[in-house]
Amino acid sequence: MDGLASLEPDMYRVIAHDDGSEEVEEHMELMELAIQQAHLARPSDTAFSVGSLLVNGRQIIATGYSHELPGNTHAAQCAIAKSKGTQQAHLVPGAVLYTTMEPCSGRLSGNTPCSSRIIDAGIGRVVIGVKEPATFSNCQGVARLLEAGIEVVHLKILEEQCLRPNIHLLS
């Protein structure tokens, strides 16, 4: 990951400290809402519990959490799906996706990975709480987003809180 930071200095940023700035306060406030979503997911032995939030300006377009929608659905997938057909759907291109964990880059089930869904939806920036641990797969989600020209912010300040719904998978 640190390699990516040096390769993509403009597109990939790590925020590791709360400097009290308005930007960091806003990121933390919205990531805390995404963490609340993650806690709504039923704990699973085979998948991480993740929460997501789609935001444009101060407007929350949609929320999502792991397995919220029927099928083996992921948090970002649910937020994007729920945004469709809403009055805010036009705000999705250019929106910011907050997600407690790095979006997936490949799925054994053959489902479209969340990183592809994010790229296809025209989302402009993704704020992640934590990189996906290597428990199930070697996730390349951040790299895929950067390759597609999507800005990625890694808000490390709330990493522990983002991992908490998955503590049973990480011991």
Ligand SMILES: [Zn+2]
């Ligand atoms: Zn996914």
